Amino acid sequence: MKVRSSVFASFILIFEVIGVALFLRGFFPVPLKSSVSSKNKLSDLPAEPLTGSSPNSSRLPQPLFKRVVIMLVDALREDFVFGPNGRMYMPYTRHLVERGSSHSFVAKARPPTVTMPRIKALTTGSIPGFIDVVMNLNSPALLEDNLVWQAKTAGKRMVFYGDDTWVRLFPKHFMEYDGTTSFFVSDYTEVDNNVTRHLDSTLKRDDWDILILHYLGLDHIGHISGPHSSLIQPKLMEMDDILKKIHSALISKEAEGSLPYLLVLCGDHGMSETGSHGGSSELEINTPLVLLSPAFKRKAGMEKPGVVEQVDLTPTLALGLGLPISQNSVGRIIPGVLEETSLRDQLRFLHLNGHQLSCLLKDSMPDYEKEAGFEQFRVAEKAHGSWMKLFLEGNTSEVLTNMGKKVLKQYMEALAAMSTALSKQLGKYDMYSMIAGMVFVFQLLLVLLLAMPEALSGDAAVDLPVLSALLSLPFYLLCLLLASVHVLVCTSAESSCYFCSLSWGLVFAAVAFSSAMFCILVSLATRRLPLGPKIHGKIQQKVAKY
Structure with a gap:
């Protein structure tokens, strides 16, 4: 079958694009999104569970914190604070970790460990994918439900200084801001001084509720000379002094009877031994999280230090400020933050977190009812309702306390299971689609290379052995084999992939196409071998007889 070179090239190009698209569809998992396009509202929150009568009012616990300061140090590695050199690098912070009113954690950041996806994770509670690395250079406004939007909607006054990625992601959200660019990696001094110069005046004022600081100098030093550079210790001591200044200012403004403050020290990602980041090594994903209040x-x-997921900070801050949790958050509240609240409030906080996760689970997984975490949450919710009934009746016995602690444990187990299930779904690659796309691409590429001499000849045509391929026994055997593999993969896999969700007609067409391309590829290859023309002639004679 003779095909013009232009037609042949167009055919190859179209199917190469399809193969690449199939591979990318498997490599970039579809993110978990709530089916509701609007953002969560306080009015949408569920009522407290109550057994035996009409639902209780949608009572929300009082916010835990009046003011929150988030000090994010770019590329702050976990061992810079908790490691053997922590006392030398950050003495004041280490003292607070050891003796202060604090909670310390190793917060695990999911790859890609790049700044913009990490900021998204910290504010939405979801786990961005590798596609976000491409968008890191030109960050568009974040339209997804997030903590910053919720705070602005609730009337919280926010101030930001630091990496201008925040300003691009959240335009018009901050009442005051000063962004610094992260591209001049040779600058590790002015890039931080531009943040710190605002601190003295800002900390004296009372016209803000949330202060976010994003320091870039440590990351720049890492890129220039690595984590063992002589510049690392002075920079970490500078960060330690800044934290001391903030902490002292917050303590001096602490008023009797008012809600306490919360100071958060965290990193967006770590730093490898070469000073880079972006991958999934322990040094890149392990970051410190210190909560002071x-x-x-x-x-x-x-x-x-305990171990938490970086996305757990999102629901913790949201509920701590009296805000709804972002719709697509897969995080769970950090239990230590609730330790001084009443048992009723602790159960209510966990119930709100569980309700949000269960709604996301419903929207993201067709067989959500089979998930252990979802069933555990329903059981805990019923037990919570029974506890509420006894509590509102005025029961103050030890039995009620023990029952409440049991419900608390049930909620924690349910949250952990649902969060894990959602996180796995986000990080799961569709290997079947990736392999199918790669096979398509490589088959077509080899056919193109083998047919190139004919395509560039004076005839400008390619003789494709389509008929001989379709009438050969290997074609039918390959069709049968690939169809069997498809059935086996799609019936044995725990969760169906994109290729398995296609109709049987499309799957059969793909199987037939791949089998035919393989037979054409073999036939073209035999022509290029020394005995190729003779073998090809014999095959043509046999086909003619039939």
Whole structure:
């Protein structure tokens, strides 16, 4: 079958694009999104569970914190604070970790460990994919439900200084801001001074509720000379002094009877031994998370930091400020933050977090009812309702307390299971679609290379052995084999992939196309071998007889 070179090239190009698209569809998993396009509102929150009568009012616990300061140090590695050099690098911070009213955690950031996806994770509670790395250079406004939008809607006054990625993601959200560019990596001094120069005046004022600081100098030093550079210690000591200044200012403004403050020290990602980031090594994903507040118990000594997911900060801050949790958040509230609140409030906070996760689970997974976490949440919710009934009746016995602690544990287990299930869904690659796309691309590429001499000849035509391929026994055997593989993969996999969701007609067409391309590829290859023309002639004679 003779085909003009232009037609042949167009055919190859079209199917190469399809193959690449199939591969990318598998490599970039579809993000979990709520089916509701609007953002969460306080009025949409569920009522407290109550058994045996009409639902209780949609009572919300009082916010835990009046003011929140988030100090984000770009590329702050976990061992810079909690490691053996922590006392030398950040002495004041380490003292607060060991003896202060604080909670310390190793917060695990999911790859890609790049700034913009990490900011998205911290504000939405979702886990961005590798496609966000491409968007890192030109960050568009974030339209997804997020903590910053919720705070602005609730009337919280926010101030921001630091990496201008925040300004691009959240335009018109801050009442005052000063963005610094992150592209001049040779600058590790002015890029931080531009943030710190605002601190003295801002900390004296009372006209803000949330202050966000994003320091870039440490990351720039890492890119220039790595984590063992002589510049690292002075920069970390500078960050330690800034945290001390903020902490002292917050303590001096603490008023009797008012809600306490919360100071958060965190990193967006870590730093590899070469000073880079973006991958999934332990040094790149492990970041410190230190929460400081007079609302927490004072420590008697150094404790081993717990391990949380970076996205857990989102629901923790949202509920701590009395805001709804972002719709697409897969995080769970950090339990230590609730330690000084009443048992009723603790259960209510966990119920709100569980309700949000269960709604996202419903919208994201067709078989959500089979998930252990969803069933655990329903059981915990019923037990919570029974506890509420006894509580409102005035029961104050030890039995009620023990029952409440049991419900608390049930909620925690349910939240952990639902969060894990949603996180796995977000990070799951569709290997079947990726392999199918790669096979398509490589088959077509080899056919193109083998047919190139004919296509560039004076005839400008390619003789494709389509008929001989379709009438050969290997074609039918390959069709049968690939169809069997498809059935096996799609019936044995725990969750169906994109290729499995296609209609059987499209799947059969893809199987037939791939089988035919393989037979054409073999036939073209035999022509290029020394004995190729003779073998090809014999095959043509046999086909003619039939």
